[in-house]
Amino acid sequence: MSETATGSPNLADKAARVALMSGVAPEPGVAKPDPILSVDNIVRRFGGITAVDVGHLEVQRGIITALIGPNGAGKTTFFNLVTGFDRPSSGRAASWTFDGRSLSRTSASRVARAGMVRTFQLTKALNRMTVLDNMLLGAPGQTGERLLTSWLKPTWASQEREIRDKALSLLERFKLLEKRDDFAGSLSGGQRKLLEMARALMTDPTMIMLDEPMAGVNPALTQSLLGHIESLRDDGMTVLFVEHDMHVVRHISDWVVVMAEGKVVAEGTAESVMSQEAVIDAYLGAHHDTDLGDDSLLEDENFAAIEAEADQESESRA
Ligand SMILES: Nc1ncnc2c1ncn2[C@@H]1O[C@H](COP(=O)(O)OP(=O)(O)OP(=O)(O)O)[C@@H](O)[C@H]1O
Ligand SMILES: [Mg+2]
Structure with missing residues (x-):
């Protein structure tokens, strides 16, 4: 073993x-x-x-x-x-x-x-949101979400980039990368299940x-x-x-x-x-x-x- x-x-x-x-x-x-x-x-x-x-x-x-x-x-x-x-x-x-x-x-x-x-x-x-936006919504409480303060902008921006990169790599793993700008509502039932799993991650x-x-x-x-x-x-x-x-x-x-x-x-x-x-x-x-x-x-x-x-x-x- x-x-x-x-x-x-x-x-x-x-x-x-x-x-x-x-x-x-x-x-x-x-x-x-x-x-x-x-x-x-x-x-x-x-x-x-x-x-x-x-x-x-x-x-x-x-x-x-x-x-x-x-x-x-x-x-x-x-x-x-x-x-x-x-x-x-x-x-x-x-x-x-x-x-x-x-x-x-x-x-x-x-x-x-x-x-x-x-x-x-x-x-x-969320059907009327893009696949990528559905993924970004899955991210845990981001700084940008909680503190809309401009002096934190540099941290916030780099964090946003990191989150976006993570979303894109998960979409790639679940073979949804090409769909990133499509509305989630246009996906097939199976693709929606994949999107949900990807978002959970x-x-x-x-x-x-x-x-x-x-x-x-x-x-x-x-x-x-x-x-x-x-x-x-x-x-x-x-x-x-x-x-x-x-x-x-x-x-x-x-x-x-x-x-x-x-x-x-x-x-x-x-x-x-x-x-x-x-x-x-x-x-x-x-x-x-x-x-x-x-x-x-x-x-x-x-x-x-x-x-x-x-x-x-x-x-x-x-
Ligand atoms: N919000 C609710 N209000 C009233 N009864 C409910 C509610 N949610 C579930 N129930 C009842 O509780 C019981 C268990 O339901 P549940 O949905 O957890 O079963 P399940 O094992 O997931 O079934 P399925 O395999 O069909 O999905 C059922 O009798 C259901 O009707
Ligand atoms: Mg059930």
Whole structure:
């Protein structure tokens, strides 16, 4: 197993990730070797509905964790709560820490500054703004924004240049550079998802939470999105993503957390959770049409074929 200079496992290496998680029991709420996010007693009710009721959940640092569960399981509400976009109903009992610091009563912008960013199930790109301006909006509180004082102008200008350069290099990485001056509203569904991911990276997060990044994206772009998600992990980021397609989940997740009716009902590797009764019950109970069976449609070699096709397509477009 490869290790980094500090002696910690190199989690860009699959064998290291498998070894790291192999000692973790496939049980809801199980402790992780090195959790970056740890949540306790988070409850959110909407009228008579308990949308989220999570007793304890830890997210392991440096790997890709998939959060799955039938429609209405509470996945998006859970994202909203831990990222400060919503508040728990059990105000006092709820607590969660990110990277060792409490974030329980922290605003969304402070959560982002602490290093945890998220994207939205329905993309929040501002349609009547250019792609580049959408990126610049993603930058964390700039000096120019806070202090409109002219004596600070030199610092402000150099900071603005730095931010712009960063936005352009991210757009290049996500193959959106040529679109920089187009309105975000003119992008395809998949390109908007890429833009959202790129924008989230403007704050240099340590953890990124993606709510259905692949929904409504064509198969060719799905492959490229998956590649981007894996590269975030390989760069050392922690990824938590919501996904309904079990083939995608199997393909890129190092760990899977299953929610149903607001609770974490199972955890484990993709193989292990698919065979757990609680998971089968959750999906059957919800009359969900997710295929939990084994299907080679998106197995590795087919992924490679889709990837090659996507490359060809983007080359012919360029
Ligand atoms: N703002 C709200 N007001 C009232 N009820 C809400 C609100 N947001 C979510 N809910 C309810 O809370 C429950 C959980 O919803 P949530 O959107 O978190 O589920 P989800 O797992 O993300 O589902 P999906 O897979 O369809 O995106 C659902 O019953 C939903 O109707
Ligand atoms: Mg949702």
